[in-house]
Amino acid sequence: MxxxxxxxxxxxxxxxxxxxxxxxxxxxxxxxxxxxxxxxxxxxxxxxxxxxxxxxxxxxxxxxxxxxxxxxxxxxxxxxxxxxxxxxxxxxxxxxxxxxxxxxxxxxxxxxxxxxxxxxxxxxxxxxxxxxxxxxxxxxxxxxxxxxxxxYNQYPFTDDPQAGLLHPDWWITECQCVPVETSPAPVINKPFRxxxxxxxxxxxxxxxxxxxxxxxxxxxxxxxxxxxxxxxLVGPPKLDLTAVNVLAFGADPTGRHDAAPAIERAIAYAKKVHRRVYLPPGVFQVNRHIVVDDVTITGAGNWYTIVKGRSVALSEPAPDGSIHTGVGFYGKYAADGGSRDVHLSDFAIEGDVRERIDTDQVNGIGGAMSDSTIDGLHIRHTKVGLWFDGPMSNVRVTNNVIVDQVADGLNFHTGVTDSLVRGNFLRNTGDDALAAWSETITDSGNVFDHNTIQTPTLANGIAIYGGENTTVSNNLIADPVREGSALHAGTRFGAEPFTGHLLFRNNTTVRAGTQELNWRIGLGAIWFYALQGTIAADVRVTGDHYLDSTYNAVMLVADWPVKDLYSIDEIKFKDIRIDGTGTSVLSARAGGSASFENVDARNVGAVGVNNCGRFLFTPAGSEFTLTDRGRNDGGWLGPYLPNVITCDDRPPVVPPPAPARW
CATH class of the missing domain: 2.60.120.260 (Galactose-binding domain-like)
Known part of the structure; x- marks a missing residue:
């Protein structure tokens, strides 16, 4: 494979x-x-x-x-x-x-x-x-x-190791065929994938x-x-003697009895008297959404206060399409006016999600919360740690630990603006660890800064799907596993176009770039994908370090059916360090252009630039143009200017040495 x-x-x-x-x-x-x-x-x-x-x-x-x-x-x-x-x-x-x-x-x-x-x-x-x-x-x-x-199996996966193909008409790279057009259908080994x-x-x-x-x-x-x-070294439990304690309203801290009604009574009383709600040390059983609006809820620390629930099958689908519910703190949905002034801190949320059902609202944090803060939580075993459906604005998500999710770690979905994701640690997400998805309504003015992301098992570390004026800075992303990479921007999933600026600044990736199973090619540590439109915003990649990239450091690609329609234009790379690539520094599989200034590379496994352009191989050269703005060390760029065709569809991989100080 x-x-x-x-x-x-x-x-x-x-x-x-x-x-x-x-x-x-x-x-x-x-x-x-x-x-x-x-x-x-x-x-x-x-x-x-x-x-x-x-x-x-x-x-x-x-x-x-x-x-x-x-x-x-x-x-x-x-x-x-x-x-x-x-x-x-x-x-x-x-x-x-x-x-x-x-x-x-x-x-x-x-x-x-x-x-x-x-x-x-x-x-x-x-x-x-x-x-x-x-x-x-x-x-x-x-x-x-x-x-x-x-x-196991194909998206959205199953926990049955003996299941047949979930999508027998999909392209299966292991047999390089389209099963629906093949007789007999392919035989797959079970368990599959x-x-x-x-x-x-x-x-x-x-x-x-x-x-x-x-x-x-x-x-x-x-x-x-x-x-x-x-x-x-965990400190002692935090005490808040002036807050409304949920124990006073009958919440069971042993986890044996449903604590949701008592927590809701405490919230209602706290709003009347304008005080915080306190969750003391203990395990509190909650098997549904706690709806929050204009309230502050704090715990004793996420090692001590655990809000834990089981997955509950609904007798009939909910209006939002869910067929299960489970533990979660949700703002009111935007269609119902959304929530404001919600502040959650210092407790853990432990769910019971064992399979991926995309219609289920079984996320740790959900709904719409403007002018709100989420700080110091530990979230695991939910579908998505935090899934926000806007429009909403000014939410700060800081210093949380988000692990073992079936899908994303966090997603700003639909009209989330002027919001910050900073200082969070994410590991073992089942889809993009951090994402901004401008479906229908543009996300704008959001910042993803100083987060650590490890081992997303599917998709990307940080993915930006359309939007305006987005900054991705000072993040550390390691070990994406399949069908994605560390940093990604794409016109995909019905997203609104990129407008304004998109800044990738001072990020470090390591062991990034996976094999895209459908294309059977390797992705870059950072990759741009024109699938449903041209990428033509002010895109700047500055100060990033790409270490030990499995394939390319940088990839710019358009999907084959639209390769002559959409392009990736004027991406600006500056002050980049690339230490180790399995193949090239840059792989271009689209029309468009990019410029490079002070982009230094060493331990490059193949040619510095693998330029296929639109695969038309015209006498004028590739449809992708490179501009040298100076101080690009390592000899990786010069021989390939401005648009020399150097197309090797699947170059052999040469593992580089381990990264070292520059």
């Missing part, structure tokens, strides 16, 4: 999630041995290579492949539908029963997050298995589950461990793949 030669071996297809933790299991303390120097990374990179980019998070990341282990290191491998490809850094450690991986804490910590995978059941739906967490004071058990991972292997779980250790202490993770009953461990 791929000519990417990072692959070492084909690992077994295991996977899972960590749902809950089971209470303490005693055991012998770890032996006192000299602790190795811990390797701390950001997006599996030396942190010095990402300075100033991404979210400022409270935890430190340690990759399992850098830790001590008697298990098996898998990868590196970027081939979609394999365990290494979905791992941070494209490598992990697989443990058989009683094997272990051991991390040395780089600084004091009392809490950990483990990203892992365990097998699915033979019939789908997942299994559970224990993982022992051993420290010098004893041992505890995490209850791992694969109930929220493992999807198993994916979305990983999940994660957090654990408060009940004690503060010092730097140099060791955390050993031991598999017990099934093969368990450990991707990484995040360690953190």
């Amino acid at each position: 791929s000519n990417v030669s990072w692959r070492i071996s084909a690992p077994p297809r295991w996977s899972a999630l960590i749902l809950g933790l089971v209470a303490g299991v005693t055991g012998p303390a770890l032996p006192a041995t000299a602790a190795p120097v811990p390797v701390v990374t950001r997006a599996a990179l030396d942190p010095s290579l990402t300075a100033g980019r991404g979210a400022n998070v409270a935890f430190l990341e340690q990759e399992a492949e850098n830790a001590a282990t008697n298990g098996t290191v898998i990868g590196p491998d970027r081939t979609a539908y394999t365990l290494p490809a979905e791992a941070s850094g494209r490598s992990a450690v697989t443990l058989d029963a009683n094997e272990w991986v051991e991390f040395t804490l780089p600084r004091a910590a009392n809490a950990i997050t483990v990203r892992y995978s365990i097998p699915d059941s033979a019939t789908g739906g997942g299994i559970t298995a224990p993982l022992t967490v051993k420290t010098r004071l004893g041992a505890r058990t995490m209850a791992l589950t694969s109930e929220y991972s493992w999807l 198993a994916a979305r292997f990983y999940d994660e779980q957090r654990l408060l250790l009940g004690h503060t461990y010092r730097a140099g202490d060791k955390i050993r993770l031991i598999a017990r009953t099934v093969p368990t793949t450990i991707d990484l461990l995040d360690s953190e």
